[in-house]
Amino acid sequence: MNLIKITFQDAASGARTVEVEPNGTVMEAAVLNNVAGIVAECGGGCSCATCHVHVDEQWIDRLPAPAPEEGDLVEFLDGAGPTSRLSCQLELTPQLDGLVVRTPHAQG
Numbered sequence: 001m002n003l004i005k006i007t008f009q010d011a012a013s014g015a016r017t018v019e020v021e022p023n024g025t026v027m028e029a030a031v032l033n034n035v036a037g038i039v040a041e042c043g044g045g046c047s048c049a050t051c052h053v054h055v056d057e058q059w060i061d062r063l064p065a066p067a068p069e070e071g072d073l074v075e076f077l078d079g080a081g082p083t084s085r086l087s088c089q090l091e092l093t094p095q096l097d098g099l100v101v102r103t104p105h106a107q108g
């Protein structure tokens with residue numbers, strides 16, 4: 001299986017690109033690679049919002065729309081913006097090769 005690249009941008013530590021298999025989620029890719037700034041307290045259950053990322057504007061339209069549960073959580077999240085998503089709800093596919101997301105200054 002071909003690996004895909006995901007870049008996590010972090011204001012404190014700069015950008016980090018990881019290569020992962022195109023399955024699982026963006027959150028899992030971050031946790032497996034010890035990416036700073038993704039806490040993922042609920043383990044992907046769409047209930048904690050500590051996996052929040054800002055998706056690069058060039059990528060936001062290429063992602064499936066959020067499910068209502070995700071939309072509700074993001075709506076009330078401190079620091080959320082127009083491209084905010086929960087990374088545990090972003091399924092990795094080969095089409096997301098090159099995805100760029102920014103981690104928030106703080107989670108939770």
Ligand code: FES
Nearest residue numbers: 042044049051088
């Ligand atoms: S890991 Fe908890 S909402 Fe994503």
